[in-house]
Amino acid sequence: MVRVSAARTPDETRTVLDAGDIARALTRVAHEIVERTKGADDIVLLGIPTRGVFLADRIAECIHQIEGREIPVGSLDVTLYRDDLRRAPARALLPTSIPTGGIDDKVVVLVDDVLYSGRTIRAALDALSDIGRPRMVQLAVLVDRGHRELPIRPDYVGKNIPTAKTEKVLVHLVEFDGDDAVRLSGQPLEES
Amino acid sequence: MNRHLLSASDLDRDDALLVLDTAAELAALTDRAVKKLPTLRGRTVVNLFYEDSTRTRISFEAAAKRLSADVINFSAKGSSVSKGESLKDTALTLEAMGADAVVIRHPASGAPDRLAHSGWIGGSVVNAGDGTHEHPTQALLDAFTMRQHLAGGKGDLAGRKVTIVGDVLHSRVARSNVLLLSTLGAHVTLVAPPTLLPVGIETWPCEFSFDLDSHLSSTDAVMMLRVQRERMNAAFFPSAREYSRRYGLDVRRMNALPEHAIVMHPGPMNRGMEIAADVADSDRSVIVEQVTNGVNVRMAVLYLLLAGAQLGESEGSDRTAEVVAP
Incomplete structure (x- = not known):
């Protein structure tokens, strides 16, 4: 049997989700959010910059089409709460904007592009507790690539993609990168 | 960004805009329930003031505390400086106590430069006003x-x-x-x-x-x-x-x-x-707004100088090298 992926060179990339796959995954996630929160009555979507914010906007638009209501969307930059700041030069801060209703007693759904170690989400949970006290916090991600380093799990997953730690998951979104695609690059699973 | 902020000429256009943009994001955080950020937890900032100052010292102190740094205030009055201790000996004392950053105001132009490049201390030096030179x-x-x-x-x-x-x-x-x-x-x-x-x-x-x-x-x-x-x-x-x-x-x-x-x-x-x-x-x-902005700008400076890896600290670059190596 031919192992296609084994023939790749390390810097080769392969597309795992195209624009249609991403749109369908986000629509499904939106439906799941509506179902699990029983109508998305008091939810607030908070995207984690950069790409999580665009994903949150798209999910909010889907929920708007399903339920016919505007869903509050904001962004939450977690840079100041990261535990790995001292491993790299200081990063520029990205915008944080909390919708006018605040997050107290709301169901906050954090939205990010890729779930990996879980450390970004830990930082986001810390940041949330400094902003207010949500009734519940849930997590939606476009891609779950595994390799968690903390006891954190997603509530809504666009696509589970098993990866090797040596691989990179590249998410491109129209709003920021000009096209919609999720690609894998680097050494594939079999060779790790 | 350089390791120290001694002169406004240390900042090129990109650095200056990075500080201003960071300050703008930090300013947006000041209306939150909890103003304190955990970013500089465990870091020590020394305010070394050889000259009287109200707003600059308080501003740096507020900035460091909002980022959760420990702050030690040192003013020349009522310290060993009035007994004749030199800048060098004071600096060595601060280094022995583990200062990660020294914010210095001094009546002599060039004192912060001397402190930064003498090898007396390992941390960052921020000029908070030296003589008739810079602020x-x-x-x-x-x-x-x-x-x-x-x-x-x-x-x-x-x-x-x-x-x-x-x-x-x-x-x-x-x-x-x-x-x-x-x-x-x-x-x-x-x-x-x-x-x-x-x-x-x-x-x-x-x-x-x-x-x-x-x-x-x-x-x-x-x-x-x-x-x-x-x-x-x-x-x-x-x-x-x-x-x-x-x-x-x-x-x-x-x-x-x-x-x-x-x-x-x-x-x-x-x-x-x-x-x-x-x-x-x-x-x-x-004029009052300038004071408010002072805290946010100084938070931005302390964040950019202290939060990331120091030049020469190899932890970060080593890890990156491991990941990149085939």
């Missing part, structure tokens, strides 16, 4: 304030006209502002009596003039400098009254400014001398 964080907060009012809070200050009036000779604020504002693309004009302009002013990246009234109508921001009597050992002008009439900002001169122009002062003010009380309290004045 870079004041220039950053002034630029931040101008950007909020004149450039919509974004980008640089290209084409904006700033007039800085008064005791330029003794002013570290003026020097740092000229350097930073010209980096950000603003046109700066210094206005002062000839006796209060330093030698070599023609080499600065700005224009200068002896007449205030002719510049008012084309100014976007006017910054009044304090007449620094404590540094004046000669008669630089005939009398306070004459200085005030020729170079003070009174209501008549304020009304000659364009509609959108703002009035600034680094503080502390001599009301009635360089600025009339009615002007300082008018709605054109952004």
Whole structure:
């Protein structure tokens, strides 16, 4: 049997989700959010910059089409709460904007592009507790690539993609990168 | 960013914009329930003040504390300095106590530079005003304030006209502002009596003039400098009254400014001398706002200098190398 992926060179990339796959995954996630929160009555979507914010906007638009209501969307930059700041030069801060209703007693759904170690989400949970006290916090991600380093799990997953730690998951979104695609690059699973 | 912030000229345009953008994001966080951020937990910032200061020291202290750093305040009065301890021995003491950053104000121009490059301490050095030389964080907060009012809070200050009036000779604020504002693309004009302009002013990246009234109508921001009597050992002008009439900002001169122009002062003010009380309290004045912005700008500086890996600290680069290596 031919192992296609084994023939790749390390810097080769392969597309795992195209624009249609991403749109369908986000629509499904939106439906799941509506179902699990029983109508998305008091939810607030908070995207984690950069790409999580665009994903949150798209999910909010889907929920708007399903339920016919505007869903509050904001962004939450977690840079100041990261535990790995001292491993790299200081990063520029990205915008944080909390919708006018605040997050107290709301169901906050954090939205990010890729779930990996879980450390970004830990930082986001810390940041949330400094902003207010949500009734519940849930997590939606476009891609779950595994390799968690903390006891954190997603509530809504666009696509589970098993990866090797040596691989990179590249998410491109129209709003920021000009096209919609999720690609894998680097050494594939079999060779790790 | 460099490891130290000693001069406004340490910052190129990108660095300066990074500080201002970071300060803007930090400013947006100040209306939250919990103002404190965990970013600099476990880091120690020493405020080493050899000269009196109210707002700069408090501002740095508030900035460091909001980022959860431990703050040690050291003022020359009531310390071993009054027993004759040298800057070097004080620095070695601070190093032995594990200071990650030293914020220094000193009456001697160049003291922060000496501290940063002597090898006495390993941490970052932030110049909080040295003699008549520089005060870079004041220039950053002034630029931040101008950007909020004149450039919509974004980008640089290209084409904006700033007039800085008064005791330029003794002013570290003026020097740092000229350097930073010209980096950000603003046109700066210094206005002062000839006796209060330093030698070599023609080499600065700005224009200068002896007449205030002719510049008012084309100014976007006017910054009044304090007449620094404590540094004046000669008669630089005939009398306070004459200085005030020729170079003070009174209501008549304020009304000659364009509609959108703002009035600034680094503080502390001599009301009635360089600025009339009615002007300082008018709605054109952004003097109180400058103080608020000072905390955010200093938080940004401490964050950018201290939060990331230090140059020479290899933890981060080693890890990256591991990941990249096939």
